[in-house]
Amino acid sequence: MSRSTKAWWQKPLRVIQPNLQVRDTDRIDPERLASQMKAMGANTIVFNVGGIYAWYPTQVKHHTVNEYLPSSFDLLQEVIEACHKHNIRFIARFDFSKAEDSVYLQRPEWFARQRSGEPVTIGGGRPGKWSLLMSTCINSAYRYEAVAAPVLKEVLGRYDIDGIFFNAPGYVACHCEGCRRKYKGIYGQELPEEAKAFASDWASVCMRDNMDHLYQLIKQTRAEVPMILYYNLYRDNLFDREQTTDMLCTEPQDILSLGHHHIPEFWKPALSMKLGRSLPERPVPFGIVHSSPGMDWRHTGLPPAEYRFWLSQIPAHGGSIWHSLTGIPDTIGDKRIIDVVSDFNHRVEKVETYMEDAVSVAQVALMWTADAAAEGWADGLINRQILFDVLLREQATPERLKPYKAVIFPEGVKLTEALMNAVTDYVKDGGYLLIEGALPDCRELCDLLGIADDVQPSEPLTAAYLRFEAGDNPLQKELEQTELIALRGKVVYTRPVGGRTRVLATLVPPFSPLDGVGAPPERASLPVTHTDLPLAVWSEAGKGRTMYLPFSLSHLINEYKLGEHYQLLSNAIHMALGEDSLLEVSHYQGLQVTAFVKNGSYAIHLVNGAGRRPLTNLLPLHELELRLRWNGQQVSEVRGLITGEQLRYEVKEGKLVIQVPRLNIWECVWIACE
Structure with missing residues (x-):
């Protein structure tokens, strides 16, 4: 598709979302705000329009009007006009996830319920003169025919908005009668009392149903207006989201207020963008970055060096930047935020033309399982500067796998028949499969890996080692000066079969229980210095190859981050790439x-x-x-x-x-x- 034939939302975007505070409404000067957004490098703005509060004179019953709105002019209309004057697109933000308690008192059946039957309230202990906010039920009329739908029709008919974004559109655990009836109708059983026992797809089904209704309404009213929905790196069904919207966004927050021991992993924006880009024929995903080090500290900014690093990962991994700020520039107290955002957007502007329609040339695919094992592999690949994409299990077709030189299965990949068939075809056609840890019960997989199918897990091992087998061993590259590297955790006892299999590393079992590893040193000798228990099995299959690591390398990287574990990962990958490494x-x-x-x-x-x-x-x-x-x-x-x-x-x-x-x-x- 040529640039000239693209819709505006399919072109490079630099988004700023000033998260508006109702008490600051009278400080919004539409022309000044639009000029500030332009100066900060935005070509798109996300602005509050409806849901919790209406930022315009609504006629929809139970749609609470922002009491601080000016009465002498239509603030929303003038902001839209000012933005368009400065060639800034206007995305309308709606949030139907909550409503004031005055609405609850009139229509209590619209609200989410705890197991006890009490409504779900938000920020009940908030100081100041505030009404309570209460969570609405995603399966209630509030989220569609009674409030959400008429509000959308009203805004689409009255204002020249360019797009629609739904904030907090997801499911909140609810035990209301409507949810109970819907659950029984879908699953044929009563809604469990504990949310953790809900069907795994229940939350996604509820969101999908609600968003389907709203999406169809938007398209029937003004088909040219795109809709934006969240996806999540961990707790979501990406395919449900894909089929219910035009554009996708995600929030890889840098929540430093969790404390240093819980600091978000450095690769969170990178992986979030990689996952969003795994969907073919879609606009590039948005990465929403909050300016604050946590919502509890939302009125101050991230340290500028950390902020710039976090932001940079979004365009560098093929996403579009979306800045989330607390307030408008005139109400932001930490002016470092404005400087960082302005400078960064102008850097993005230098790059975006070259990145528009650019295609990843990664040679490695990581099956994303949204768990610690996948995180460990991602950490290792990024820190060893290995180019990779992420794919979901459902995306692993023979055609999709074929361009990759190597495919990684972290421990715990759920092996369906379709996935087994796809990876078998991939390997036999010349691909390279790298898999670790405990295996699913699958004889075909064992045959592909060149191992017997009578595998057995060990007990958790400590004070154990991996030994490189002698000879020209490509797995030992840059580790030639050490014959042992540290090993901990469970291993899988297996044995190689077939003449096209080679064992590259073996287990050195623990030399002591953990309570005796330090004393006395006179008894620290290894009782067994060498076994034939494999820890790295290389095998040929058809035109391709496999590498099986019968332990969790991802766990070692996650927990210990030793250089030799990163090097082992790198060596295992480069056995596939060889001279073809791009x-x-x-x-x-x-x-x-x-x-x-x-x-x-x-x-x-x-x-x-x-x-x-x-x-x-x-x-x-x-x-x-x-x-x-x-x-x-x-x-x-x-x-x-x-x-x-x-x-x-x-x-x-x-x-x-x-x-x-x-x-x-x-x-x-x-x-x-x-």
Whole structure:
């Protein structure tokens, strides 16, 4: 599709959402706000319109009007007009998840109920003169025919909005009679008393039903207006969301207020974007980044270095940035936020044309299982600068897997017949499967891995080791000076079968119970220095290969983050890539790398997260070297799009070698090919 034929929402977007506070309503000057958004680099704004409060003179019964709205003019109308004057698109924000207690008193059947029958209230202990907010039931008339639908019709008919975003559209655990009837009608049994016992798809089904209704209403009223819905890296059905909206967004929050021991993983924005991009033929996903270090501290900003690092991951992994700010610029007390957002948006503007319609050139696919095992592999791949995409189990068709040199199955992948057939075809056609840990009960999988199907799990092991087997062992690359690396956790006892199988590492069993590992040292000798119990089984199958690690490498990375575990992961991947590895980069812990191609030219993103988080200071990386596999294309230019610097490069031994003299937070290296 050419750029000229695209709808506005299919083009690069830089979104700012000023989260509006009702008591500051009289401080909103429409023209000033639009000018400020323009100066901060936005081409799209998300603005409160309806739901909890109406930000316009609504005629819909039970739609609570913001009591601070000016009476002399229509604030919403003037904000829309001012934004359009400055070529800023206007997305209307609705939140039907809650309503004031005055609505509850009139229509209590619309509200979510606890097991006890009491309504679900929000912020009951909030200081100040506030009415209570109460959670509405997603299956009630409030969320559709009684309030939500007429509000949408009213706004779509009265105002020239460009898009619609639903905040907090999801399911809240509810035990009202309507939910009980619906649950029994779907599942043929009573709604469980404990929410954790609800059917696994219940929450997604409820949201899907509600959003389907609203989506159809929008399209029937004004078909050109796109709708935006959330997806979640962990607790959601991406396919339900995909089929019920035009655009997708997600919130990888950097919640520092959880405390240092619970700080969000550095790769959260990266993986969130990778998951959203796994859906083909969709606009790139939005990454919503809040400016605050937590909603409890929402009136101050993230440390600027940490903030820039978090933001940079969104465009570097192929997403569109969406800034979420508390208030408008005039009410934001931490002016660092305005500086960071403005500077960042102008950097994005330098890159977005080159990234529009660009395609990932990752050679590795990680099956995303939304659990610790998948997190460990993602951590290892990112920290070793290995290009990868994420796929969901349902997306693993032979056609989808074929472009990848390697596919990773973290421990715990649920193996369906379709998935087993797809991965078997993939391997036998020349692919490489890397799988770890406990296996599903599947003889076909054992045959593919070159192991016997009488596998047995061990007890949890401590004080144990992995030993590299002697010989030309590619799994030991850069670990030649150590014959043992640390191992802990359960292993799977197995044995290789077939003449095309090789054991690359074996188990050294514990030399002591944990309470005796330190004393006395005179008794620290290994009682067994070598076994034939495999810890790495390499096998050939058809034209392809497999690697089975009968332990959880992802757990070791998650828990201990030792360099040798990262190196082991890297070696296992590069056994698949070999000389066909597309990109090699100087290794730095905390450096993220992605690569995209557009019309034969390359965009390579480098995001610097080096240092102890939360980042308080910039730690530049110097003299980075990029080595890109090269097949003789004619290079016309290599340039840093953000700095504007021309970069030194040469073609040597089949590699395009590029020197990046200094990396601050984010750079996009553009390799223009004729």
